[in-house]
Amino acid sequence: MLPVSNHYELEQTESWLTVWLNEPQARNPLTAARVSDLLTLCAALQGSDLRGVVFRGRGGVFCAGGDLKAFQAVMQGKAGHADVVALSLQAADLFDAVSGLPQFTVMAVEGAAMAGGLGLACCGDMVLAEETARFALSEVRLGLTPAQIAPFVVARLGMRAARRLMLSGESVSGATAREIGLVDRLLAVGGMDAALSDLPRALAPAAPCALAAIKRQLSELPFQSRDEQRAVAAESFATALLSAEAREGIGAYLEKRKPLWAEG
Template identity: 50%
Template sequence: MHDTLLIDRAPLGADLFCETWTLNDPASRNALTDAMVDALLGACTRAQSDGALRGVVLRGAGGHFCAGGSLGGFAKAIGQPLDAGVPDPLVPLNRRFGALLQALCGLPQWLVVAAEGAAMGGGLGLACCGDLVLADADAQFGAPEVTLGLVPAQIAPFVVRRLGPAAARRWLLSGARWDSVAAQQAGLVDEVVVDGAMDEAVQATIQRLAATAPQAIAATKHLLLQVQSALPLPALLDDAAHLFARALRGPEAPQGLAAFTARKAPPWSAVA
C-alpha cells in the first residue's frame, strides 16, 4: 500500500530544512481518508519540536490538491438514524479533521499551500490554513457540502477566518466553484501561478521566506492567531507587548539588527 502522505526534507542551508508534505492518493484526487488525516496530524506534532525545520509546503500528487473528505468511513451511517442515548461515533471522526486544521494553523513554521486542480470541501479547509497560498491558474475551489445534503462543519471557522464572514457565507451557502482569480479576489489565494510553473513559484516563495528569523516567525504566528480569537483587545495588546519584549531580549534581535547595520545577511538566513 502506498504512503498516503509523502514527506520530502530538503536542505535550505547549514542544518536548516524545508519539508514538502504531499497528499498522495491521486486516484481519489487526494481525498482525505482517516489514514491521511492521521499522517498529517503526526507530521504536525513532529514539526512542533523540530528546531531545524524552517517551513512546510503542502501540496497534492497527480495534478490535484485535495478533492475533500472521503466518505468511505461514513458509508454505513448515511441515512441511518442513531439509537437514542448512544454516542455518535461520527462526531469524533469529524472533529479529528478540525484538530488537523487547528494544528496546521498552529505550526511555528511558515506554511505554504500549493494548490493545483481540485481544492474542494476539506481541501478548501486545508488551503485556508496556509500562511501563503499559491494556486495554479486552473485550480478550482469550493465547499460543495450543502449541495450534497451535508454541512461544512469543521472547515467553516477556518473559511470565515480566511475570507471574512460575508465572503464565507457566499462560499459555504452556495456550494459554488470558484476559479483561482475569484479565490484571489476573495482573499484565499495570494498568488495565481500561470503556465504550469508551480514548482518554480514554490521555490521562489521558499527563497523569500528563507530570510526570516524562525523564532520571530513563530511568535508572529502566535500573535496572529490571538488576533483571530475572542481575546479582549487590552489582553491581546498585553500579550503582544510580552512577545515584543522577549524577542528584543532574545538571541535573534541583536543578530538581526547587527546584520542590518553591517548590510549582511543575518545568521538564520538561507538566502545567499
C-alpha cells in the first residue's frame, strides 16, 4: 500500500504509477511538506513491484522548483543558517531518492520546469516534453545557486550545457532542450497522454531486476576507481546470470517466446 498525501496524487494503471504534483495555482512548487511526503513515497516504492513511475504536474505545468515564499520567510529572519542547510539537504535527499528508484522513471513535462523542477526532470530515466515547454535554471537571476541539483544537471547535460544554463539563467524552449539532451522526446501539444500510454508496452521486455541493477551500477560509476568498477560489475553480472530472472529470460529467448515479465 503506497502512502497517500495532500501534496501529490497517485494514479495506477496496472504496473505503472503516475505521481501528480497537485498545486498548479502555485506552479507545483517543491515545498518542504511536499518534499517530505515525496521522500516517504520513494521509500515505499523501493519495495514495490511496480515497473514504471511517471512524474507529472497538474494544471499543465510540471514544477517551478523551490518554494519562494518559504525562502522569503528565511530572509525575514524566521530561520537561521542551520535551518537552511537542513532544508537544502532535504532537497538533496529527494533528488537522490528519485534518481535511485528501482523502477523506470519518466518525467512528463508540460509547461514550465524551472530551477528545482528542471533538476527533478534530470533525475528521471526519460524526459518527455511538449514542444511548448520551457526550461530554466533561474536561481542565478534570484541571487541563488542551483546547489543540490547541479550534479544531476551535469550528469544529464554534460558540463558545457549545464554551465551555460546555470550561469545565464536563460529560459530555453522544448526544442532547444531536446538539442542539448535534456529532453528525450519532444511531443506536440496535447500529445503527452498518448506518449505515456505507449510506454508500458514498449518497456515491457525490460527485466525488472536487471533494470534496477543497471540503474544502481550507473549511479555508482562516477565514484568508483577502475578496479572498483571491474569488481562491482563482475558481482552484478554473476548475481544476474545466476538469478531466476535470467533463467527465464534466456530460456524464453532460446524457446522463441516472451519472458513472463513481458506478458500481459
